[in-house]
Amino acid sequence: xxxxxxxxxxxxxxxxxxxxxxxxxxxxxxxxxxxxxxxxxxxxxxxxxxxxxxxxxxxxxxxxxxxxxxxxxxxxxxxxxxxxxxxxxxxxxxxxxxxxxxxxxxxxxxxxxxxxxxxxxxxxxxxxxxxxxxxxxxxxxxxxxxxxxxxxxxxxxxxxxxxxxxxxxxxxxxxxxxxxxxxxxxxxxxxxxxxxxxxxxxxxxxxxxxxxxxxxxxxxxxxxxxxxxxxxxxxxxxxxxxxxxxxxxxxxxxxxxxxxxxxxxxxxxxxxxxxxxxxxxxxxxxxxxxxxxxxxxxxxxxxxxxxxxxxxxxxxxxxxxxxxxxxxxxxxxxxxxxxxxxxxxx
Numbered sequence: 128x129x130x131x132x133x134x135x136x137x138x139x140x141x142x143x144x145x146x147x148x149x150x151x152x153x154x155x156x157x158x159x160x161x162x163x164x165x166x167x168x169x170x171x172x173x174x175x176x177x178x179x180x181x182x183x184x185x186x187x188x189x190x191x192x193x194x195x196x197x198x199x200x201x202x203x204x205x206x207x208x209x210x211x212x213x214x215x216x217x218x219x220x221x222x223x224x225x226x227x228x229x230x231x232x233x234x235x236x237x238x239x240x241x242x243x244x245x246x247x248x249x250x251x252x253x254x255x256x257x258x259x260x261x262x263x264x265x266x267x268x269x270x271x272x273x274x275x276x277x278x279x280x281x282x283x284x285x286x287x288x289x290x291x292x293x294x295x296x297x298x299x300x301x302x303x304x305x306x307x308x309x310x311x312x313x314x315x316x317x318x319x320x321x322x323x324x325x326x327x328x329x330x331x332x333x334x335x336x337x338x339x340x341x342x343x344x345x346x347x348x349x350x351x352x353x354x355x356x357x358x359x360x361x362x363x364x365x366x367x368x369x370x371x372x373x374x375x376x377x378x379x380x381x382x383x384x385x386x387x388x389x390x391x392x393x394x395x396x397x398x399x400x401x402x403x404x405x406x407x408x409x410x411x412x413x414x415x416x417x418x419x420x421x422x423x424x425x426x427x428x429x430x431x432x433x434x435x436x437x438x439x440x441x442x443x444x445x446x447x448x449x450x451x452x453x454x455x456x457x458x459x460x461x462x463x464x465x466x467x468x469x470x471x472x473x
Contacts, residue, residue, distance in 0.1 A: 188326055189221035189240050191333025191459035196241030199287070199323025200263045201314050204256070204270040205235040206248040207356070210308040213381040216244030221461045222331075223388070226253060227398055227413035227468075229406045231355025238263065240326050243314035247301055247381070249291065250310075252277060254401050255414045257284035259466075261441035264324030269295075269312045276403045287323045296320050330444035334456035339432055339449065346431035349391050351465055351473040354413065358465055360391050362429040369426060369463065390462035391426040392447075394436055398468045415466045423447060424473050427458045 187193050205217060207225065217223065220237035228234040236256060237246065252270040254277050260266045265285050272292035273281065281288060289295040289312070297316035301309040349360040349369060360369040361377070368387030371378040378386045397416045404412035420437040425447070434455050438445040447455040467473070 186333070187221070187240055188328045188331060189238065190461045191331070191457065193241075195326040197325065198241075198318060199321070199325060200266040201239040201243070201317070201323075202256075202260055202263070202266050202268050203237050203239070203246045203312060203314075204250050204252055204268070205237055205246060206250045206308055207233040207235045208308075210305075211248040211250070213379060214386075215247035215311065215381045216242075216314075217246065218380050218382075218384040218386055219244045223461075223463050224259065225353045225358060225463065225465045226255070226259075226415050227354040227466070228253065229404070229412045230408065230410040233353040233356040233358070236260075238266075239314065243318050245311055245313045245315075247311045248304070248308045249298070249312045250307070252281055253412060253415075254280055254404050255416070257281060257286055258441055259415070259417045260286060262329045262438065262444050264327055267317070267321050267323045269297075269314070269317065271307065271310050274404045274406075280403070287321050289317055289321060328444055330438075330446055331462070332447070332454045332456050333459045335459060337427075337432075337456045340428050340430045343430035343432050345429060346426050347429060349393070349426050349473065351393050351467055352471050353465055353467055360387075360426070360463065362426075363387060364429060367428075367458070367460075371463070388463050389427060389458035389460040392457075392462055392464045393424045393426075393471075393473045394464055394466050395422040395469050395471065396466050397421075398466075417445070417466070421469065423455070425455050425457070 187195055205211070205214060217235065217237050219239065219242035221240050222238040224236040225233050226236055234250060234253065236259065249269060249271050252273040256268060260268060265287055267287045267289060269289045272290060289297070291298045291310060297313040299311045300306065301311055347362045351358050359372045361372050363370050366387055368389055369391045370385055370387035380386065398413050400411040401414040402411045418438050418441055420435060423434045423436045425432045425434060432449060432455060434447055434449045436445055436447050449455055
């Protein structure tokens, strides 16, 4: 994966302690659907409401396990290429999104509610991250930097940003790896220095059993694509997890922990080139629209269930339903979410 032009980053103004809380001035909403593809134009970034009424969850709304944790959500842009492996801390994320970056490559956006690990390798932000994360409220977004036209867009969102290139707290370099794939963020150091919204309902519904599973087709393996990157998972009945694999090899963290979650959700979205964000090789980033509606396929308990997703606005939670319009339920314990193009196969 090509690194971004560092010279552009240092032209940006530094913020105090690297943490900014900013009001939204962006306008325009582009929806997601499983219909005809969009024109490859620079997408608008939707407005994010300052407050959105949300039902107080009785359990952790990202896992369905235990009481809601205290403190804000944290999200980290992390590498999903060979240069950034093995990762650190990603196994402690509750939800791991896989999204398109540039040049057909993929990127992880890991969301943490209760855990505050050291996360590696931290990478640059995507322009569509504010739209995706708005349903979490004023989440804390940790990233390494971004292209010059991109950072003002992030600044105008309601996200609390902790940015390495602005002197944000909690960053260090892993000297055993080459830059830029060696940036570490210690979330335990960041946590007391920022403020963000507490845990809230973002639309996931959890249940240990689901009668639909009895007639659902078996799915011992999940295979799809995020951009030009093939993404595969294998059902491990003993662990009750879908384990991420690459080239038939199970993916593990630097500490040897197998990367697996009880659920894999493949969410079909409109994805268009974003020419505001171009890498040094001239490849535009990709903007993933997560407001709107479209198809989903849920994999849990070694089974496959087809459904739909719907999100009417950036500040609203996402609703997941089956073909009859009844809520999909996830196995307790967190999930992978692969954000794929409407033309992707699964």
